[in-house]
Amino acid sequence: MNNKIKIALVGYGYWGPNVARNLYKNEEYEFAVICDKRGDRVKLARKVYANAVSYTENFNDILKDKSIDAVALAVETSAHYTLAKEVLQAGKHVYVEKPFTDNVKDAQELYELATEKKLKIHVDHIMVYHPVIKKIKEIIDNGDLGELIYFDCSRINLGNIKNDVSSMWDLSVHDLSIIDFLTDGAEPSDVMAMGKKAYSCKESIVFLTLKYEKFLANITSSWLSPIKERRLIIAGSKKMLVYDDVDVLNKLIVYDKGFNVEKLADMEYDEFVVKTRTGDALIPKLEQSDALYNSLEHFRQCIVQDKESITDAKSAIRMLKILEQADKKL
Ligand SMILES: NC(=O)c1ccc[n+]([C@@H]2O[C@H](COP(=O)([O-])OP(=O)(O)OC[C@H]3O[C@@H](n4cnc5c(N)ncnc54)[C@H](O)[C@@H]3O)[C@@H](O)[C@H]2O)c1
Structure with a gap:
């Protein structure tokens, strides 16, 4: 019996091709179907994957x-x-791109549905x-950084x-x-x-500031910037x-910089x-x-080993709650 996880991809727009490439690369998956309601996107997928998968414009298939x-x-x-709900109702595990949903209530409902049906949400x-x-x-x-002071x-x-x-919801x-x-x-505690x-x-630009018990976070998102930053x-x-x-060579630098408090x-x-x-x-x-490969592989392992994803619905709901609170301030 083939015990690979048989998976279908829905959505072959901007991001879907990246998901497809990583599903195809992972031999532990049986990558079976690519679905997009747009015929031109299905045609494009067919050019890349030919007979390796099957294709449909109809999600119901x-x-x-x-x-x-x-x-x-x-x-x-x-x-x-809507789509995640239908997938769960059909008895299948679901991988959802971020952000999970556009409100907490829907996310909560999906979480409860998956729990009831003993299915995984990643x-x-x-x-x-x-x-x-x-x-x-x-x-x-x-403990190398010590107590956290802020995230920028x-x-x-x-x-x-x-x-x-x-x-803000996207980035x-x-x-x-x-x-x-x-x-x-x-x-x-404060948003x-x-x-x-x-x-x-x-909003195409948002300045989000968060106060946690022990540290602060300042989070900027913008589609209106002349330069690209992911910092x-x-x-x-x-x-x-x-x-x-964005730095190709030195993505991560740890600085031994800070303050010494001295008594003379x-x-x-x-x-x-x-x-x-x-x-x-x-x-x-x-x-x-590759982060996307790792994410898809983690989803597979969660199904096979019957464990919850690190980025399950519960953790996603924590993020959606912050976004909803922030929306009220905009
Ligand atoms: N993880 C990341 O870093 C990352 C990066 C970019 C985008 N994303 C996420 O990926 C998702 C898709 O973003 P995008 O930019 O590719 O969007 P997009 O609009 O370019 O593509 C979405 C595709 O889904 C198809 N589609 C929609 N409803 C469908 C249905 N019912 N049946 C079949 N096909 C359907 C559309 O025809 C379209 O081709 C978003 O949730 C986005 O936030 C994640």
């Missing part, structure tokens, strides 16, 4: 096929809830599966402006998933946000780091001096792997 174990959804965010919070983020988690968990995240570029989600959700993962699910609707009915700064009491995903001999008991400390900068060795 996938639902009806009892041999398919799991479905990967790479459709517009506004379609995630949300592609892709950064959690990125080798740099895995390395940063190691650094934080080892910037995801800015020119276009593609979306109309079904704001830049900042990555940073929220990074913070969630690195801090083992810390939730903010502030400012944004501007330019060239869209949704994360984390400051700790011992060390600081910068992850610059002639000082009163409540006096001290704060001196800046500048030491070496370290470029850690990184595992060479």
Whole structure:
């Protein structure tokens, strides 16, 4: 018996081809079907995968096929809830692109449906599966940064402006998933946000500020920037780091920089001096792997080993709650 996970992909637009490529590469999957309601996209997929998979423009063909174990959804965010619900109702595990849904209520309903049917939901919070983020988690968990002081995240570029989600729901959700993962699910006590609707009915630039019990986070998302930035700064009491995903060579640098609090001999008991400390900068060795491949492989392992995904519906709901709170401030 073939015990590979038989999977179908729905959505072959901008991102779907990346999901397809990684499903095809993973020999532990039986990549069976590519579906897009647009004939031109199906035609394009057929040019790449020829007879390796089958094709359909009708999502129902996938639902009806009892041999398919799991479905990967790479459709517009506004379609995630309806399609994911139908996949679960058809008794199949579901991989959903980020953000999980466009509101907490729908996400909660999907979570309950999957739990009732004993099916897996894996949300592609892709950064959690990125080798740099895995390395940063190691650094934080080892205590190398000390107490976390703040996260400063910037995801800015020119276009593609979306109309079904704001830049915050589309881009900042990555940073929220990074913070969630690195801090083992810390939730903010205060959420502030400012944004501007330019060239869209949704905000195309948002400044999101979060207060957690022990640290702050400042998260910028924008489709209105002349330059591209994918940058994360984390400051700790011992060390600081910068992850610059646009930098080809030195993506991650850990700086032995910070402050020393010193007491001099002639000082009163409540006096001290704060001196800046500048030491070496370290470029850690990184595992060479593809985040999307890792994410899809984690989904497969969760099905095979009957375990919950690191980025399951519950963790996605934590992020959606922050986004909904932020929306109220915009
Ligand atoms: N993980 C990441 O880094 C990352 C990056 C980019 C996009 N995404 C996510 O991927 C998803 C898709 O984004 P995109 O930019 O590719 O969108 P897109 O609009 O380019 O493509 C979506 C495709 O889905 C198809 N589709 C929609 N409903 C369908 C249905 N019922 N049946 C069959 N086909 C259907 C559309 O025809 C379209 O071709 C979004 O949720 C987005 O947030 C994730």
